[in-house]
Every structure is written in structure tokens, then in C-alpha cells.
Amino acid sequence: MGLTKSTISLLSQELIEEGWLVEVEAEPQPLQARGTGRPPTPLMLDEHRLAFIGVDLGLASATVVATNLVGKILAEHSGPVDIASPAQTCERVAMMVHALLEDPELRRRGVVGLGLGVPGAVDERTGMLRFAPNLGWKGVPLRDLLRDALAGGPAAQLPLYVQNDADVAALGEFEFGEPPVSEPLVFLGLGTGVGAGIVVNDRLLTGAGGFAGEIGHTVLDAQGPRCSCGRRGCAEAFVGLAALVQAVLGQDSAPVTRDPAMLLRSLPASVFATGQAVHDEAIGAALERAGHYIGLLLQNLWAAFDPALIVLGGPTCELGESLLGPARERLAHYAEAAGLQPPLVRQARFGRLAHAVGAAAAVIHYQVRPLSDATQQASSMIAADAG
Ligand SMILES: [Zn+2]
Structure with missing residues (x-):
């Protein structure tokens, strides 16, 4: 990465403080393998602190899950939804999210963000659902509607990511798979x-x-x-x-x-x-x-x-x-x-929870790889063209 040792130390310290990484005990090494400097401290992804919320919005039901950083499901809740009105659907989803967040174990962890997977084409920069034939929705500002629905509750300030359900499921396999x-x-x-x-x-x-x-x-x-x-x-x-x-x-x-x-x-x-x-x-x-x-x-x-x-x-x-x-x-x-x-x-890997777990993985994916300004500008130009 071309970074100095001290920069790496500083950056990893920040990630440790935020809850992404944890220092673990170094395996004792045989005498002849020891170098002259300070022994290295192994770092692992921290499974015990952060939590990520994923929502799978289906045609008749929604599923909400919380996972840890490596894809372990911490909590799960499903219920019926009515897709007649996008705003009401978002309110129902918000209620389900709030119910999930009553879990004291999740509150003890830091919840990083909320991902929503939907069966349609989405502009990931704006959270605008462009077209979802099976929902019968077109041009719905889904992220804004969900933001409004979450207002006043414990998830009001969370970063929200809206993406197509197959896309988030791909991210679930990608982020939570055995590396590489x-x-x-x-x-x-x-x-x-x-x-x-x-x-x-x-x-x-x-x-x-x-x-x-x-x-x-x-x-x-x-x-x-x-x-x-x-x-x-x-x-x-x-x-x-x-x-x-x-x-x-x-x-x-x-x-x-x-x-x-x-x-x-x-x-x-x-x-x-x-x-x-x-x-x-x-x-x-x-x-x-x-x-x-x-x-x-x-x-x-x-x-x-x-x-x-x-x-x-x-x-x-x-x-x-x-x-x-x-x-x-x-x-x-x-x-x-x-x-x-x-x-x-x-x-x-996650069977019927592939979309919901994937939506949680999308939070990790976008937190680690923020969308660049260049693509943001390109996207708003496309949105302007589409009226
Ligand atoms: Zn078709």
C-alpha cells in the first residue's frame, strides 16, 4: 500500500477504536524466529462489537436481520407488508426495524447502518427506485421515504443504503464468504x-x-x-x-x-x-x-x-x-x-435469508468503499435527463 509502519499503526488504532478491528494474543514464536524489534500484534475483524441491519423487502413480506461484521445472524424478524403505498410500506418496515432494535444485545453493539434490498432497479447514489415491475413501483424515492419513516426512532440517524435485492445478495456472498x-x-x-x-x-x-x-x-x-x-x-x-x-x-x-x-x-x-x-x-x-x-x-x-x-x-x-x-x-x-x-x-450461503443478510453486507461494503464524487455527479446528470 506504500504506507509507513507508523501510518498503518495510526489507521489500525482508529479502526480498533471504532469497533472494526481487535487485537488478539500473538502466538508464541520459537526463539530463532523472533526478530529484534517489537513482536507484531495480530489484528482480526471484531465479531463482538458492531452490528449491521439488513432489510429484504419482498412482494408480500419483509425480513429484517442484524448481523455482525463476519455475517453471523444476531437477530431476525419477518412480517407481512402491503405494497399498495410505498410510504406506508416504509412505515411498516421502520416499525419492524424499531422492534428489532429493542434487543439489548444489539444496543450494546454499535449499529453502523441499515441496508434495504428491493426487487427493482435502484440508483445507489440517491436511493431512488427507478423501476420495480413486480412491486408496480416506478420512480419512488425509497431512501427518503424510509428516512422519514425512521424519524424519531432509534434508527433515525443511521446511514441508509438502498440497492437491488440480487445486488445485495451478491454482496452478502462477497463480504461474508471465506476469503479470498x-x-x-x-x-x-x-x-x-x-x-x-x-x-x-x-x-x-x-x-x-x-x-x-x-x-x-x-x-x-x-x-x-x-x-x-x-x-x-x-x-x-x-x-x-x-x-x-x-x-x-x-x-x-x-x-x-x-x-x-x-x-x-x-x-x-x-x-x-x-x-x-x-x-x-x-x-x-x-x-x-x-x-x-x-x-x-x-x-x-x-x-x-x-x-x-x-x-x-x-x-x-x-x-x-x-x-x-x-x-x-x-x-x-x-x-x-x-x-x-x-x-x-x-x-x-444464507438460503432464504440471502437478500436480508446481503442488505446488511451492503452496509459494510459501502462504508468501506464510499461512492466517489465523480460517480455522484454523473448520476445526478442521468437523473436530470430522466426528468
Ligand atoms: Zn421482462
Whole structure:
């Protein structure tokens, strides 16, 4: 880093005082290995002091978690939300956050900030939600609304970070993974919506308007079924959870609900059984077909970003290997055809809490890597253009 020893000492002292680092006992060294100077003091990330709050805002429910600096979940709370009005949704989320903060253990720790993951494209600099087709929200100043809702409570002064849910889930894998974490890292979120979060060169790839990674709206078939975004033949219209449930149940029209928990509950129990061929042929074929489409998405993500690691997450993953097996097969098939080694594909470390834990990880990520002024200016210019 080109810094002197005394500068490093000074900086680490500051990080120790703030609660990020802790000095630990040095392992006793054999006599011949000792140098002439003062013995070095090992520093570790401090697991016992700071806390980070993450909120996963879903289509019918929200989940709030608190984690420590290395991703251990300290507290968790879920509840239903009504998405009819963004301001009321934020008030409900604020109530859940305040309830979580009543935990004396969290209060003893210093809470550093709050991250919010949402199923839509977000401008991370302004906290403006640009477009969330499944919520039916467009141009919502989400960070400001949440700030208003938190006013007067214990979280009123906390730094707030709003980001796309697949993006924060990617940060959860990146910040809380065993170092060194492979990158580029792609998190593919499979639920009612389908989206990817991409970490490359130590940063999220968000795009000019926050739309990067909206892989669910890449078109797989120009003549395909209508998608939530208004286009035809998007990936989401084939492998989004509503489309998948429709295919498995053999219905003519899409289910009325978009709530992923309700969608999963509408499926026969045999679908979730592990092992092959436990369900009937038509269901097996529908899952396999959807799995192959997910394989197509994996192939496209591979071609676009050459990731070292692809993480699969989201409620749809509860369908297990009868869906994900064919997806991996399809990717392996493409790899073989090109004579290349496919990227590593594995399931999300935090399972159904991937978004909420990721939102807590986003606080760490942005605290350690503040957004620069240059990008801030570029962003406000884009915002001005968009009116
Ligand atoms: Zn679409």
C-alpha cells in the first residue's frame, strides 16, 4: 500500500477504536524466529462489537436481520407488508426495524447502518427506485421515504443504503464468504422476479441507471409470453416463479398472486421431494424445461461476465435438484460444446435469508468503499435527463 509502519499503526488504532478491528494474543514464536524489534500484534475483524441491519423487502413480506461484521445472524424478524403505498410500506418496515432494535444485545453493539434490498432497479447514489415491475413501483424515492419513516426512532440517524435485492445478495456472498472470494461473482436470484447481482473488481456492477444484471428481462424468445415488464419472451416469463407454477400445474393463465411463498404453497408436495422421478411425468417435464431455461441464463451470464463463481438463490431454489439439475446439465452441455471449463455454480450461503443478510453486507461494503464524487455527479446528470 506504500504506507509507513507508523501510518498503518495510526489507521489500525482508529479502526480498533471504532469497533472494526481487535487485537488478539500473538502466538508464541520459537526463539530463532523472533526478530529484534517489537513482536507484531495480530489484528482480526471484531465479531463482538458492531452490528449491521439488513432489510429484504419482498412482494408480500419483509425480513429484517442484524448481523455482525463476519455475517453471523444476531437477530431476525419477518412480517407481512402491503405494497399498495410505498410510504406506508416504509412505515411498516421502520416499525419492524424499531422492534428489532429493542434487543439489548444489539444496543450494546454499535449499529453502523441499515441496508434495504428491493426487487427493482435502484440508483445507489440517491436511493431512488427507478423501476420495480413486480412491486408496480416506478420512480419512488425509497431512501427518503424510509428516512422519514425512521424519524424519531432509534434508527433515525443511521446511514441508509438502498440497492437491488440480487445486488445485495451478491454482496452478502462477497463480504461474508471465506476469503479470498472468487470474482467476478454472480448471484442469480430466482423468484417471482429473476435478476442477477454482479461483483467485479471489488465493486458491484450497477450500470448507468442501476439496471445492470436484470437478466430476467433478457429476451429468450421474441414471440414468447408476455412479461411483467411489458415486453414479450423475457426469461422471467419462462422461469419466473409464477410462470413456473403455471407450467407445473398446467394452467391456462398465470396465477393471480405474485407472493413467492403462496406460489410455492400452491405446488404439490411431491415437487419438493429430493431424488429423481418422484413426481408425475408432466410435472417432471415442466420442471426440466424450466431448468433448461435457467441453464440458458447461466450460459448467457457466463458469456457476458466470465464469472469465477455463480451463486443460485431465491425461493425458486426450494424446488431443488429436479429444477437445478437440468440447469447445471445445460450449462455443462454448452461448456463441453465449446471445449471450456464452466464456472463453479453453487447455492446461496444464507438460503432464504440471502437478500436480508446481503442488505446488511451492503452496509459494510459501502462504508468501506464510499461512492466517489465523480460517480455522484454523473448520476445526478442521468437523473436530470430522466426528468
Ligand atoms: Zn421482462
